[in-house]
Amino acid sequence: MPLAVALDLGGTQIRAALVDAKGIMLNRIATVTQATAGPIVVIQQLVDAALEVSRDSNPADIIGIGVSSPGPLDTEQGIAIGLPTIKDFDHVPLRALLQVKLSHKVHLENDGIAAAIGEWKFGAGQGLRSLVYITVSTGIGGGVIVDGHVMHGRKGMAGHIGHMAIMPNGLRCNCGNVGCWEAYAAGPAFTARANAKSAADVFAAAKQGDAAAQKHVDDEVDFLALGITSLLHLYSPEMVIIGGGLSNAFDQLHPGIESYITQNAMPAFRDVPVVKAALSGNSGLIGAAALVFQNT
């Protein structure tokens, strides 16, 4: 049975799994990213994780390695240009280094795009030709499938949807741009507006009838929906799929998002469904495996 090793490099966790051609994870491990230890240590963590998940399988079954990594990456060259959450990851030839250490072909993809591929091949977007995947957590990332192709663009950097400006002279974003959608609609902005410890606290309070918390949820809905409406017009997807930490409260966000779209999107775009990611936290990991199995 052909198997893929999937690696998901995150700022807080490295996750690895052995995945079959149907997108089923046969095992899965997670370890804390040594984010301040430099690229040599982190790459060794990835190698160790890949070896660990594949240890009990027939080496001949493993047909390749898929890696999801935060961007910006130059996926044409296989280079991590600069990972904001991991120290000293500045123009690291991640694909080549892993390929040498693991003796397998390595497929490298931006984490937002990998998650979009995961949802497209094995999750909420199966069978569609065009979709937008949005992850809303500490930042906003995403990936776009259009006309049956994964949208890559120059250097594979398309789909940095969190860095679409929604406010002239707005808040300075971590990326250096001003007024980015991420600076208003990602988790930290939401919890800061609510002066709360976590997004979950605000959603829980709103659910229990706290009017102030509900107001913050409503504001978050408006920021999210404004960006999603733009994405409808920009990419004309058949579906918008929401993942990331804030999608845990999808039921509290969804009615307001739909209402905003119905009021504001151009009429021909209003009937596009906005749904929750089906693979929960594993969209990127399963998408990394899909890179191995499919010519995406």
Next chain:
Amino acid sequence: MPLAVALDLGGTQIRAALVDAKGIMLNRIATVTQATAGPIVVIQQLVDAALEVSRDSNPADIIGIGVSSPGPLDTEQGIAIGLPTIKDFDHVPLRALLQVKLSHKVHLENDGIAAAIGEWKFGAGQGLRSLVYITVSTGIGGGVIVDGHVMHGRKGMAGHIGHMAIMPNGLRCNCGNVGCWEAYAAGPAFTARANAKSAADVFAAAKQGDAAAQKHVDDEVDFLALGITSLLHLYSPEMVIIGGGLSNAFDQLHPGIESYITQNAMPAFRDVPVVKAALSGNSGLIGAAALVFQNT
């Protein structure tokens, strides 16, 4: 010699040309669109224009008809969903009607996408795999080429870049959405801020040292550059091409746009050139012909 008949339906003018496989217009006519006379009259105008430009050529040379039309169109179905500038164009089966009357295969494309194809195949973007074309005139439209494909999306409606929101609770746009880029950066918004009769007047005054006019040009630069920076992050093109009426003042806009991008775009996106359209007012017409010659 194989030839295409190109038709460009605009709110004020219908233009037609006979175009060869190198994108050269052998002739070109323009007529005033009878925009209030209803679809039957306007479609007859298109038919008459097609017949007129092809009258002196060998009928066997004409291999098809390309049509550029304002959107939103459903180009999968060949239907004009609703053209804001032309009366009663509500779900008109434009492609089928023209095909019957002209006895040739008709290729229908959104005007922004047609112009993008024109610039890609025969203009400033020749040989590239990814580009964004932006037309800035009474509205903002555009088209996107990505990874060597024309981006279409659901119903062929991708690339409505003018309707990306840049201001929460902002100005109401003609499209119904709030805060659209078009509502701030298209020609009418610029001339309204300057309280001027035409964009050309403001640019001319700025050129002559009028400080107030220059301030309005600077504001326009900021609005344009904010949107262009977002488009870099969203589509990762290799080039941004600016057409439409305001591109006549490209030299006055370009330095400020480059400066904004250098300050605000994510570093990996800063070196993408922003250039003026090469086919001036004919990007859409020549792009319509390209639809006939190429499987885009």
